[in-house]
Amino acid sequence: MKIVPAREFDLKREVEYGTPQQNETVRQIVSDIRREGDAALLRYTEQLDRTKLTAADLRVPQEELQAAYAAVEPSFVTAIRQAAANIRAFHEKQKRNSWMDWQPDGSLLGQVIRPLKRVGVYVPGGKAAYPSSVLMNVIPAQVAGVPEIVVVTPPSTNGGEGINPYILVAAAEAGVSEMYRVGGAQAIAALAYGTESIAPVDKICGPGNIYVALAKREVYGAVDIDSIAGPSEIVVLADDTANPVYVAADLLSQAEHDEMASAILVTNSATLAEAVQGEVQRQLEVLPRRDIAAASVEQYGAIIVVDSIDEGIDVVNRLAPEHLEIMVQEPMAYAGRIENAGAIFLGPYSSEPVGDYFAGPNHIIPTNGTARFSSPVDVDDFIKKSSLIYYSKEALLQNGAAIIELARHEGLEGHARAIAVRLEQEGKAESDNGKAK
Numbered sequence: 044m045k046i047v048p049a050r051e052f053d054l055k056r057e058v059e060y061g062t063p064q065q066n067e068t069v070r071q072i073v074s075d076i077r078r079e080g081d082a083a084l085l086r087y088t089e090q091l092d093r094t095k096l097t098a099a100d101l102r103v104p105q106e107e108l109q110a111a112y113a114a115v116e117p118s119f120v121t122a123i124r125q126a127a128a129n130i131r132a133f134h135e136k137q138k139r140n141s142w143m144d145w146q147p148d149g150s151l152l153g154q155v156i157r158p159l160k161r162v163g164v165y166v167p168g169g170k171a172a173y174p175s176s177v178l179m180n181v182i183p184a185q186v187a188g189v190p191e192i193v194v195v196t197p198p199s200t201n202g203g204e205g206i207n208p209y210i211l212v213a214a215a216e217a218g219v220s221e222m223y224r225v226g227g228a229q230a231i232a233a234l235a236y237g238t239e240s241i242a243p244v245d246k247i248c249g250p251g252n253i254y255v256a257l258a259k260r261e262v263y264g265a266v267d268i269d270s271i272a273g274p275s276e277i278v279v280l281a282d283d284t285a286n287p288v289y290v291a292a293d294l295l296s297q298a299e300h301d302e303m304a305s306a307i308l309v310t311n312s313a314t315l316a317e318a319v320q321g322e323v324q325r326q327l328e329v330l331p332r333r334d335i336a337a338a339s340v341e342q343y344g345a346i347i348v349v350d351s352i353d354e355g356i357d358v359v360n361r362l363a364p365e366h367l368e369i370m371v372q373e374p375m376a377y378a379g380r381i382e383n384a385g386a387i388f389l390g391p392y393s394s395e396p397v398g399d400y401f402a403g404p405n406h407i408i409p410t411n412g413t414a415r416f417s418s419p420v421d422v423d424d425f426i427k428k429s430s431l432i433y434y435s436k437e438a439l440l441q442n443g444a445a446i447i448e449l450a451r452h453e454g455l456e457g458h459a460r461a462i463a464v465r466l467e468q469e470g471k472a473e474s475d476n477g478k479a480k
Contacts, residue, residue: 044294044323046316046346049309049358061257069228069257076232081239087229094198096224101240103206103222111211119209123216126401127178133403134186137422149435158188159425161242163234163266165249166210168200168226173250174213179405179420180248181217187425193244194219195234197226227251228258235262248420250407269420273411274303274343277395278364278384280355280377283312285370286391290315291322293368293394298339299332305343307362309355316346356380363414366395385414439465 061069075083081098089095112120143153164180167173177194184192194214200207206224214222223241225233231251237243247259248269259268277297279290294306310316323340330336349355352371359367363383371377374389381387385408386398399406407420443466450458 044320044340044344044346046320046348049347049349049354052345052347052358061253065253066257069254069261072228072254073232073235073258073261076229076238077236080237084225084229084233084238084240087227088198088225091227091229092198094224096198098240101223101225103211103224105220108211108215108219108222111208111215114208115212120212120216122401123174123178123213126175127182127216129401129403130178130182130405131186134183134405134422137183138186139423139426143431146435146438148438148441150438151431151433153431155429155431156426157429158190159184159245159267159427160189161191161193161244162189162425163244163247163249164192164194165226165230165234165247165251165255166194166196166214167249167251167255168197168207168210172200172207172210174207174209175400175406176249177210177213177219178217179407181214181219183405183420183422184248184425185218187422189425191221191242191244192219193221193223193234193241195223195225195230195241197230198224226255228254228261231255231258231262235266246425248407248424269407269424270409270413270417272407274305275300276305276307276362276365276410277368278307278309278359278362278366279368279370280352280359281308281310281312281315281368281370282352282372283310283315284372285310285312285315287315287318287322289391289394290319290370291326294319294323294340294344295326295330295336296395297366298336298344299330300335300339302335302338303343304339306340307344307364308346309349309358310346311349311351311355313348316348320346352377359384363409363412365408365410365414366398368393368395383412383415385409385419436469440469 072087085096085098139156141154141156143151145151162184166177181192196206196210199205200210231247233241234244234247244266246267250272256271260271275297277294279293281290290308294308297304298306308316308319327333327337347358349358356377360382365385366388367381367384367386368388369377370391378387378389386404388395388398398404405419405421409417443462446462447459
């Protein structure tokens with residue numbers, strides 16, 4: 044893991060747009076699903092997932108979800124239940140209420156909050172199983188009040204036979220009642236446009252491979268999507284009080300995700316920098332996903348040495364990391380100065396996996412520096428808002444001239460006249476009433 048001064052470091056991020064061939068493949072799949080429905084969905088499932096299904100096989104019955112409990116350890120069930128309770132409690136605090144405000148002139152202004160009606164959750168199953176992703180997508184949608192939540196996942200996890208039982212148990216614990224064994228771009232297209240077996244949704248969320256990401260981009264507009272996720276990132280901001288063993292372990296916890304993941308230490312301590320450099324190599328030797336983590340560390344990892352923690356904060360805000368750990372003597376003193384980070388972990392015991400799995404905040408967090416302008420998934424991602432406007436006669440007579448002025452400056456005479464006719468009619472009516480008296 045290279046040690047570099049801050050002025051020499053540049054993390055080049057590239058948004059993954061896929062190759063021309065990948066994009067064309069996705070466009071073809073989406074088009075076929077849109078035109079042919081189940082027939083294309085089943086054809087691509089057999090072709091790409093090597094699983095032959097009928098339309099009747101697509102939906103995962105509740106009996107299959109319940110049967111999966113026999114294939115997992117009781118300790119896993121206990122852990123997933125505890126995590127679900129924490130995640131639910133955290134997201135319950137984010138709930139919004141509709142509001143209305145009566146004005147002195149008799150007008151009413153407000154905002155109506157409604158949940159989306161139907162949401163699709165994609166759970167990846169190509170290289171590995173991620174039951175935690177089920178909870179992080181489904182629970183916020185439930186808290187928001189979404190009445191229909193449908194989960195899709197590849198028919199065989201990591202090339203094995205059937206859906207991973209840990210995914211099925213997580214879905215059961217989250218209260219999922221509608222789940223389909225279909226994955227890839229074809230699943231995204233089915234959620235977006237619907238087939239004979241799968242009704243269309245209003246929003247699609249959840250991570251996936253490049254084909255899933257490109258399909259989400261392709262269908263955006265027909266439905267909403269959460270984001271196009273990039274490789275995982277962690278930045279650790281540390282001083283000489285940090286434990287190098289902890290720092291190295293946390294850096295590798297993200298490096299093992301993907302060869303393109305980035306793991307970066309920012310420190311004002313040359314001693315810590317050297318200790319972490321050695322510790323990363325030592326821990327790599329015994330890490331099961333060593334090859335992936337080593338490639339990540341080699342290509343996108345770095346130890347950045349700064350002159351002060353203040354300079355380190357500037358580096359952090361420029362990087363806008365997905366995950367930020369602050370391991371300094373007084374971490375709370377610096378939390379308020381972090382402007383750009385998806386999730387902030389304070390102190391030596393707030394290791395990033397605490398947030399990934401258990402604490403409660405969502406682990407679906409902006410990547411590729413997008414923490415500069417976006418946020419983790421939360422309840423707001425599953426609601427929509429309508430403005431409420433009731434203008435009284437008094438308010439229109441009082442403000443109509445200003446509205447007309449603005450409309451005419453934009454060259455929209457029809458807008459101006461829509462107000463003018465009311466002023467004319469109501470003004471005339473008031474004049475006539477005055478004469479009658």
